[in-house]
Amino acid sequence: MKARVLGAGVAGLCVATELVARGCEVTVFDPAPRPGPHGCSWWAGGMLAPVCEGETAEEPVVRLGRQAADWWDRQGVPVARRGTIVMALGRDRRELDRFARHTRGHEWLDADGLAALEPDLSGRFDRALHVPSEAHLDPRTALAHLRDRVERDGVTFIAEPGRPEGLTFDCRGLAAREALPDLRGVKGEMAVLRSDDIRLSRPVRLLHPRIPLYVVPRADGLFMLGATQIESDDRRRSVRSVLELLSAAYALHPAFGEADLVEIGADARPAFPDNLPRVTRRGDTFHVNGLFRHGFLLAPALARMAAEAAFDGTTPELCHEDHA
Structure with missing residues (x-):
């Protein structure tokens, strides 16, 4: 199966990682050739802190966020587990x-x-x-590592915005507001x-x-x-x-x-208005967006949900079906 990913921030790279792990042939479109200050992922703190976020965040942030440190570890990203x-x-x-x-x-x-x-x-x-139980990582190191890893695994990167065509995962953040008006x-x-x-x-x-x-x-x-x-x-x-x-x-x-x-x-x-991320399906396009301040904490779980929805037909826990 072939798929295209729009956006190479933390959401797009995590989605590409999950797709490659399922044997998918992936092309990532992003105007910038490498992770950098053009993307909000570059400015993240890198705290994998679901307990602390639970002070104000909804329950799924805490529960799903507990998976993040192990996921980044499995990708070979250095994770400091010192609380x-x-x-x-x-x-x-x-x-x-x-x-x-x-x-x-x-x-x-x-x-x-x-x-x-x-x-x-x-x-x-x-x-x-x-x-x-909490951990942290360097977001810039993590982005560079993940991009290099998926590229070694056969992902093609094209320095263009791209557009939906066939199976598509739109991970463009605020650039996708024309399709997600409540963002x-x-x-x-x-x-x-x-x-x-x-x-x-x-x-x-x-x-x-x-x-x-x-x-x-x-x-x-x-x-x-x-x-x-x-x-x-x-x-x-x-x-x-x-x-x-x-x-x-x-x-x-x-x-x-x-x-x-x-x-x-x-x-x-x-x-989004509830500050929870979601996978929104519109035909063959899955919008993976709304990570708010939880990019590195929740992108792995959201990417897994999107890949499972596309490959296994499951309904993501954090989802929105759009039949427009």
Whole structure:
């Protein structure tokens, strides 16, 4: 069987991977020849954190997200399984209690327990939560690895937008809004810092009633800062958001005040009104979209659902039948 995939972001590459595994001959169409800053997948945090997302997300995000780390592992992508630390500043201690009430699968840490896991945070916080089951990866490494892998497996990449023809999987994100009118953009902004003065082994979430922050460690002393979630298709980088990110990072540890500011980025993530992704079938075309802020967490499960729907005739758990 032949299939074409439109879009080579995290959704498109995951779909191509699932199709190849089923013996399908796959062609991927994307105007850009390689993963890069043109796609919102490039700006992701890479946290495989279904428990933490369960604070606000629906149940399927938590349940399906638990499969993500194993899936990325099977593809040969480096996955760090060291859990997540969740903390709050003294004035926001109630946020930590609220977070604990709305999530499961965490353990409380006192100051000594936190220092044992993250020595560079020693003496700065007297309590925290540790979610040991969670993991993280470097999204840019994951995208490059997945593209190279499927190309070795025979997938053809064509640097053109492409169009539906025969069995098609449309994974274009917001570019597919002409076919998915209820899709909307949710802006996210991030910054990358480099510091030799602080070491973190796992992602840290700093709770705040207005601007929560997450810090994700990457190789070579790099840290990705993110948190903003703005109802907008605007991809411009705002001074206010960057200031808030950097101020929160400084509050987490003053060493971030001396860090090098390596990169600032912003993009709009595709989301449906309920913030859940879905597979929408329209004839021979399967739209795989709406991953919101859960791209690397839910793309593997959504890709599997789409492939099973096409090959086995199953109805995806997250689906929408469109007979237009």
